[in-house]
Amino acid sequence: MRQPQEKIKNFSNALLNAKSQVGQCSTCFHLTANDECEICCNSNRSKELICVVADSRDLLALERTREYKGVYHVLGGLISPMDGVGPELLNISSLIKRVSEEAIDEVILALTPSIEGDTTSLYLAKLLKVFVKVTRIAYGLPVGSELEYADEITLARALEGRTDI
Amino acid sequence: MRLQLEVTKNRLLVIGPNGIGKSNLLEAVGLLGSLRSHRSANDKDLIHWNENRAIIRAAADTDEKLELELRRNGGRQAFRNGKFLKRQLDLLGPLRCVGFSSLDLDLVRGEPSLRRNWLDKVVLQLEPIYSDLISRYGKLLRQRSQLWRYNLGSEVESMDTLLDAFDTQMALISTRIHRRRRRLLERLNPLANLWQKKLSKGKEDLVLNYLPGSVLEESEDEALWKSAIEKQLFNQRSIEKRLGNCKIGPHRDEVEFLLNGAHARKFGSAGQQRTIVIALKLAELELIGQLYGDPPLLLLDDVLAELDPHRQLLLLEAVGNKHQCLISATHLDAFEKDWNSDSQILNLDN
Numbered sequence: 001m002r003q004p005q006e007k008i009k010n011f012s013n014a015l016l017n018a019k020s021q022v023g024q025c026s027t028c029f030h031l032t033a034n035d036e037c038e039i040c041c042n043s044n045r046s047k048e049l050i051c052v053v054a055d056s057r058d059l060l061a062l063e064r065t066r067e068y069k070g071v072y073h074v075l076g077g078l079i080s081p082m083d084g085v086g087p088e089l090l091n092i093s094s095l096i097k098r099v100s101e102e103a104i105d106e107v108i109l110a111l112t113p114s115i116e117g118d119t120t121s122l123y124l125a126k127l128l129k130v131f132v133k134v135t136r137i138a139y140g141l142p143v144g145s146e147l148e149y150a151d152e153i154t155l156a157r158a159l160e161g162r163t164d165i
Numbered sequence: 166m167r168l169q170l171e172v173t174k175n176r177l178l179v180i181g182p183n184g185i186g187k188s189n190l191l192e193a194v195g196l197l198g199s200l201r202s203h204r205s206a207n208d209k210d211l212i213h214w215n216e217n218r219a220i221i222r223a224a225a226d227t228d229e230k231l232e233l234e235l236r237r238n239g240g241r242q243a244f245r246n247g248k249f250l251k252r253q254l255d256l257l258g259p260l261r262c263v264g265f266s267s268l269d270l271d272l273v274r275g276e277p278s279l280r281r282n283w284l285d286k287v288v289l290q291l292e293p294i295y296s297d298l299i300s301r302y303g304k305l306l307r308q309r310s311q312l313w314r315y316n317l318g319s320e321v322e323s324m325d326t327l328l329d330a331f332d333t334q335m336a337l338i339s340t341r342i343h344r345r346r347r348r349l350l351e352r353l354n355p356l357a358n359l360w361q362k363k364l365s366k367g368k369e370d371l372v373l374n375y376l377p378g379s380v381l382e383e384s385e386d387e388a389l390w391k392s393a394i395e396k397q398l399f400n401q402r403s404i405e406k407r408l409g410n411c412k413i414g415p416h417r418d419e420v421e422f423l424l425n426g427a428h429a430r431k432f433g434s435a436g437q438q439r440t441i442v443i444a445l446k447l448a449e450l451e452l453i454g455q456l457y458g459d460p461p462l463l464l465l466d467d468v469l470a471e472l473d474p475h476r477q478l479l480l481l482e483a484v485g486n487k488h489q490c491l492i493s494a495t496h497l498d499a500f501e502k503d504w505n506s507d508s509q510i511l512n513l514d515n
Binding site for chain 2: 079084086087088116118119120122123126127149152156
């Protein structure tokens with residue numbers, strides 16, 4: 001209540017503008033004010049590599065690594081029958097269209113290792129494998145953590161996903 | 166509310182009328198020892214109704230000081246020797262215990278779910294991360310049954326692909342649950358049989374049979390079991406579609422008790438069934454003691470008075486002075502005299 005009238009007005013206008021201007025990218029469904037998002041428009045990103053994420057927050061987390069040079073596809077959630085979310089409510093048919101019509105080399109599934117995440121990954125893998133190579137990000141230990149302090153569940157998963165050296 | 170108690174003898178009898186909090190006291194010890202309550206899955210139910218938190222503290226003989234704090238708005242904090250524990254599992258060890266309550270008396274003749282829960286509780290004592298498998302499996306089952314209720318319209322193809330995704334996950338987790346339950350029964354069987362023989366004066370021979378809810382090859386091989394379960398899950402789909410529940414997996418497991426070759430559940434007398442439960446509990450005590458080197462505590466919640474004098478004495482003799490016992494009952498005179506002697510008595514009557 002102590003804030004000046006003007007400040008509140010600006011803030012609420014900003015919220016309204018965000019609501020009216022921000023939409024979804026027509027290709028990857030990331031948040032954007034334009035028809036296509038910055039990543040899809042960027043000619044330096046390789047369009048042959050698609051990383052599939054559950055929502056835009058996950059995309060932003062991956063972007064912060066500055067390691068990934070491909071493009072994305074935002075599903076808008078994970079398959080969870082208990083929450084009434086089936087595949088048709090997610091941006092899956094558009095992903096299949098993309099993969100089947102464009103020249104894609106690889107699809108990386110970057111979904112959380114929960115039941116819902118794994119179900120969605122397995123479902124997508126089955127549908128996409130006929131067109132393209134499908135991979136999944138590794139489960140493992142956070143960098144900087146000591147092995148002896150890692151919980152057993154993480155350790156067991158990390159062991160399962162071990163790679164050649 | 167606050168209770169402080171020093172246990173000076175190897176045996177503590179907690180006496181008091183119903184509702185005074187005898188079981189709460191034993192439950193608190195069990196909770197600190199296993200991080201689980203046998204009665205409630207929700208921490209809120211373990212906190213006094215007008216308090217925001219509950220604290221259990223204990224000092225063990227080994228000079229270990231354990232503390233567990235439960236909060237109404239969720240979250241637990243564990244401390245060992247005053248140090249905050251990042252992983253609550255690190256609290257386990259100094260206060261390992263085996264609970265035996267009147268609810269366990271139905272283990273042989275009750276519903277199969279009782280026997281599955283009992284198996285899971287023992288596996289958890291041996292391998293705490295087993296809880297991850299159990300909770301993942303439960304969630305998969307719930308998601309799967311919801312999937313059938315959820316109308317996917319005409320997209321039959323997508324339904325089948327989705328079921329494949331569930332089958333793959335369930336087959337792997339089922340394999341791991343089956344394997345742990347089967348191994349546990351193999352280890353318990355000789356111990357339980359020894360006790361059964363002792364308790365029946367050599368007359369009764371006990372065999373524990375694992376009847377898995379999936380058809381499994383005799384030889385234990387993860388890849389083999391997994392693909393077999395996946396196939397079975399696939400084959401039962403049309404039945405599952407009609408009935409709405411999945412017919413394959415560890416949620417259909419059963420344990421069979423054979424007494425001199427006959428089914429104890431059907432043909433055993435009430436007394437024999439109780440003796441089996443005692444033999445199973447003693448086997449559990451022994452197995453955990455063998456594994457960790459220290460004999461665990463025995464929590465006898467409201468159960469001793471349910472046993473006839475003869476079995477009370479057998480149990481007393483078997484437990485001896487090896488295990489520290491915490492025992493609750495409404496009346497002291499429900500016990501055989503031998504139980505009272507050399508025991509510390511806590512009277513909660515006032």
